[in-house]
Structure formats: structure tokens, C-alpha cells
Amino acid sequence: MGFYVAQFLTGLASAASLFLVASGLSIIFGVTRIVNFAHGSFFMLGAYLAYTIVQVLPHGILGFWGSVVAAALIVGVIGAAIEVLLLRRIYHAPELFQLVATFGVVLVIQDVTLWIWGAEDLVGPRAPGLDGAVRILGEPIPEYDLALIVIGPAVLAGIWLLFNRTRWGTLVRAATQDREMVGALGVNQSWLFTSVFFVGSALAGLGGAIQIPREAVSLLMDLNVIADAFVVTVIGGMGSVAGAFLAAVLIGELNAFGILVFPQITIVLAFLVMAVVLIVRPWGLLGRPEAPQRGAAGPLEAPLRAATGPAMAFAATVLALLAVLPWIADEFTLVLVGDILVFALFAASLHFIMGTGGMVSFGHAAYFGLGAYGAALVVKHLGAGMELGLLMAPVAAGIGALVFGWFCVRLSGVYLAMLTLAAAQIVWSIAFQWQDVTGGDDGLLGIWPAAWAGSKTVYYYLVLVLSAGGIYTLRRIVHAPFGYTLRAGRDSSLRVDAIGIDLRGHQWMAFTIAGVFAGLAGGLYVFSKGSIFPDTLAIPHSVDALIMVLLGGVQTLAGPVVGAVSFTLLEDWITRFDYWRIIFGAIILAICILAPEGIAGFALRLLPGRLTGRVEESAR
């Protein structure tokens, strides 16, 4: 009995920090509609700052808690500064662009932290006065855990008072519903947003700072916590602070007890719970169904046009160049270009559901990885050849997309994105845990092409034909009636339903098609590398694909190809530097601010309309 009580209290204690981070994320999302990837970085900064400040301040109870509060406030100021300098410029950009911009911030903060504090894990002090343990039902419970159990509800109460008993809170709640109207009533939204960012970031900083007696401070804290924070926020309902509390306790307890029953499950448990909650209550436990928000509508998307003569000539020239490449380039270049082609297909498949279908996937790497693992597994365990492997890749990914897609198309917007993330995380953990079949962290090795395709040149041609063919097919689908239906559904789902089209069925099919092509890319990838690891399925790989699509431009069909080219070349070049993340982050931020329509969109704006097939501005 005592053991279970102790386990229960441990669950509550770990919920406290998670709640602080998630509530900040939820508050920021509620008002600004920004899904802030950098929120985990604020958490990490809170921990590092507290670690440093506690050594400067006099030792003792005041010094410890003083440094926790100081760290939270400094992180709040950093968050507010990022809002003023960066996010304020991109509130009108498409939602996803904001997401990628905040990912740029993640990279920059990573390297700044590395530069200031170094790569070593840092162990913080114990909290003075709370460094012992008390016995409850015979089990020792750390005193600090009990303090955390009190801090969680206390902060919840504080936030409730702030939102319901102050003018600021009233304005924030009003802005959550209709920011334009709040502006028309004389409230300066800019400062309201900045102050919301300050509060949200400070909560993340506080969450990180109170963790220093419990866990070592490390550079991995940011992405570790952000996935959990996303899950908690979504389970609780985006924008609901009480929901975040409930969800944090739920996850904290499930982890505390899940580890007793089936230790391997803890990695995915949170994501499984999220998937179940989203299917039963698509807007989270205490969230509200998402009403179309006023005053934040993005620009209308221009209709896509079929390629014009010059554009087709350009595409033909590029293809011809690619076809003769083996005669003019060395082997290294050939492999690099092969990678680019594979990623272009991967990005194009993501663009197909995002740009055409209006469904944002945070977990597209799952289908790339399913394809890669599907191919590798038939080769490894059934002794099949490359041909069957390459056939298996799109099939495996297609089946995965068919299953997950059925759940995902029931949701929309941020919730859909989160469910795709959960799906990817589940696939990742299966690959990571199922040692006997997938090789776990060691991956699968020795997956090489068949003898006839063994030379770099032949395999390059295979990649070229299948990738270009895949991209061409996707393009055809976009311009077919099926593509019209998807685009119509993206722009107005109600009207599409009203004219008798089963939009959900079409979206499900589109999700599956995107999965199939991502799987094909994955299959091509595994035979070119000869090996496959669970990383291929992980969140950063999904983010890579998002960045490719957004770099190139969501609203242009050429976008994903341009994005894949620039991303792969950039990554190849930049990762040679020590502090490559800060360079990469800065480049992402620069593109977000200077060319929010992506590289291809930016180029289209500069080219005359006649080349690009846009309608000329007609004089009125």
C-alpha cells in the first residue's frame, strides 16, 4: 500500500513541472495562435539560469527560491523580446511558417546555451531545507517532491486569479476570442501579446528552474520536454490552463504506474493517451471546439495554374541535366543529388496533404520510415531482393497511412497535426523497442541494392526515375478533379460537404496517397544508405520535411522540390561547422521574415507573371 502511495506522490511531483510548461504553452497558443516550438527551450534556459544564479546568490532557502524566481523572470523577458523582435512580424504569416520560425529559435537557443554553459550535464544543488525525506506509510518521500506537489496547484490558482480577477486577464480572454474587436475597443494588441508571451515564457522558465534539484541540466531538455508539453496541452485542450493541469497529473500518474507494469510503454504512453483522447474528445478534455477565430484570417490562396510553356521547358532542362549528370559529376555529387531527389519526393508527398489538402502533418517521417523499415524488413527477414523491397516500401507506408489516416482526418488544424505527431511517435517507439525485429537503436544494416543496380550510376538512375515519376504523379493528382475536391475542401469544408462530397473520405485517400509516396522515398533511401535507424522516424526528421516544404513555399507546386534542394545543400554545407545550429536557425528566421512565401514563392513574385502562369493584374 505504502509503495503505491509513494508512487502516486512521485507522479504528482513530476506533474508539477510538466504543468508549468504546458500551461505557458497553452496560454500563448490561446491568444496568439502560435504553436511555440521554442517553449521547450525556455524551459531549458530556466534550468540553466537557475543553476547559475543559485551559485551567485547567498546559500540558503531565500537564495534558492530567489534564483528560481529570478530565472523565471529572466526567461519571461527573453520570451517577450523574441515576441517583439521576431514573432510580431509573422503573426499574419501562415500558421506553419510561425511553427518553423519558432523551430529556428530552438536551434539558435541550443547553440547559445552550448556556448555559454558547455556540453557537460550540470547537476544543481538540492533545495535547502527540503533536502531530506519524510516517511509516509513507511515509504521515504523526498521533501522536495512534496513541495512540488504544493507548487502545482498554487500556480494554477495564481493563474486563475490573474485571468479572472484582473483587467489584464479579462482583456486576454477577450483577445482569445476576437483580437480585432479588442483592438477596435482601444486596446493595443501588440503589448497585450507581448505580455502574454512574458507570462507564458516565465511559466516555462519556472518549470525548468524548479527541476534543478531533481534532474541534471542538459542540452536535451528542450526537445524532450516540448513533446511532452504538446501532448499535455492537447490532452487538456489547447488554451485551457485547468485542462493542462488535469492532463499533466494524468500523464504524471500514468508514467509513475505504467513503469511498474510494462516499462517499455512509458515512451509512448503519453502519445497513446493523446490519441485516445483526441478521438473521443477532438478538442481535448477541457478545451472547446475550435470556432473560426476572428481577425486572424490569412491571405486567400491563389488558385494553382497548370505549367506554362516556359515553366515546362525549364523543368525539361533540369530533367535533361539530371539525366546526363553521371557523365559530368563525381560519385560524391551523384550520391548527394540522389539524396536530394529522395527528399524532394518526400517533401512533395508532405506538400500534397499540406498545401493541397490543407492537413498539416507533424509526423510525416512515420511514413518515410515505414517505407524504409518495410523494405529493410522483407530483405532482412524474408531474404527478399531489392525489387520486392522497393515494392514493399510504399505498401507498408500506405497501410500505415490508411490506419493512422482514418483517425487523423477526423480532426483538423493543430489537433490533426498533434495526432500525426502521436502516430509518428508510436511508430518510432515500436522501431526503437522491438529489438528482435527492428534491431532497436542499432538499426538494420546491410540493406544493399540488387547486383544489377549495385553501381552508383545505375542506382542513381533508379532513384531519378522513381522520384521524378512520383513527383510528376502527385502533380497530376493535384490537377485532377480529385485535387480540385481537396483544394475546395481546404478552402471551405462546409461548402464541399454541402454540395454532396464526402470530404473526409477524400482526405483519407489523400493522406494514404501521401503516405505511399513518402514510403517510396523511404524505400529508395534505405537502399542508397544500406542501413536504417529509428532516427528516421523521429520528430526532427518530420520537422526537416516541414522545413523543406515551407522553405520552398506551401502555395507553389515547385516549392517542395526547391525546398528539398536548398535544405539538403544547406545542411550538407553547414553541418561542417561547430555551431551549425545557430547558422541554420538564423537562416530559417531570415527566410521567415524576409520571404514568408518561401523561396519558390519569393522567386515567383519577382518573375513576370507570363512566365509563371499567374494572371496579370488587370487594370480596372
Place this chain on the structure above:
Amino acid sequence: MLEVTDLDTFYGRAQILDGVTLRMDGGEVVALLGRNGAGKSTTMKSVMGLVRPARGRVRFLDRDITGRPSHAVCQMGLGYVPEDRRVFTELTVMENLEVGRQAPRDGVPEWTPERLFALFPNLAEMRNRPGGRMSGGEQQMLTIARTLMGNPRLILLDEPSEGLAPVIVEQMAQTIAALKTEGLTVLLSEQNLHFARMVADRAYIIEKGRMRFDGTMAELEANPDIRDAYLAV
């Protein structure tokens, strides 16, 4: 007090306003009449800084406010009541009023919740009711009260009678008359000539983004042709 000159406003490539010009003196109640889609709401939004006019000038209290952000325009004493009410449905009546509250303004009688409840007795009985659980008429009262909390000198009322029961329309007319006696300047947009007759001193008629008539209500009555051409359905 308000001077709008040659305003052109576009939504994308569609031109909504084409050289809209109007002026108002302090204490007047002016009706902006026109059919659906004529450009009434866009005129108000352009004045308020909610949409950006491509050309033209807006002057308020002898200062140029063209293209200023709407919160700055509002803080100068220009209140806006949107056509679709846009009550904060999750906030109570008192909280809705709080969002609209601004510091008292020189030469303008200060509005408090208590004074507003005297003007809109229905609201007094539902101080703690969320905006989402009110009838259309009650929401219309609340949205006007909310704007008045900013102590405006001039108030833009976008179709205040739209979708209201005849009894409530009658009440609304009395309310506007009461605001006029308080010294408030009012620009209201209307499709309903009958309503405009009850409250307005002067009228403009807008059609396809252009001003077609500018005169007193008496002059409008004397010109049935104009009325039939631009207002009759």
C-alpha cells in the same frame, strides 16, 4: 468632427469604395443608407482602421487618422459598434463592459456600468451572464454599451436595427435619441429607411461604393426618385 475624403478601399482586387466622401459636425446623427453590399460597413471599417484604404483621407478632430491602427483611433474617442455585434461570448456582461472601458475624456460625460444599466435596463438583470447566452437584441444592447464604456465623442453604429424584433427596433431608436441628447455624435448605417427617419438629422446614400445623395432627411423625403432608385428592394 469627422471628415472622410475620396476614400478608395479594395478587398483583394475588388474595389468596394470608390471615392467615398462624407463629413459630420459635432452633435449630429447622420444615417449612411444603402443596400446590402453597397459599402456601408467597409466605409466604417476604413474610418476605424480595420481595413486599409488604398487612397483618400480620414480626419477626426482635425487630425489625420488615415491608416492608423484601430486601437489608436479608438483611444482618440472614436467608438465602433460592429454589424455582427461580436460580443465576447465567454465573458460576462460586466467583463464585456470592462474590455471597452477607457479613461474619462474631457468634455464627454463619463459612462459607468450603472449609467449604462439605466439606459439598457435589460442588461442590469444579467450582469454575470456570459455574452453567449443572450438574445440577439440583448447582445445588440451589450455591444453598444461596451463601446460607450470607452467614452467616445463619436460612435459608428453599423446596422443597429438589423435582425431585431420591431419592439426592440423602437427601443433602439429611443436609445439613439437619448445618446444624442447626451451630446454624442452618431454615424449609423442602415438599410431601413423607416428607422433612419426616426433618428437621423441628415443622410448619405451609398451605392456600389459611391455616394449618390447627401442631404437632410427632409430633402430625401422630397425626392422619392432617389429613394426608389437606391433604397427600394
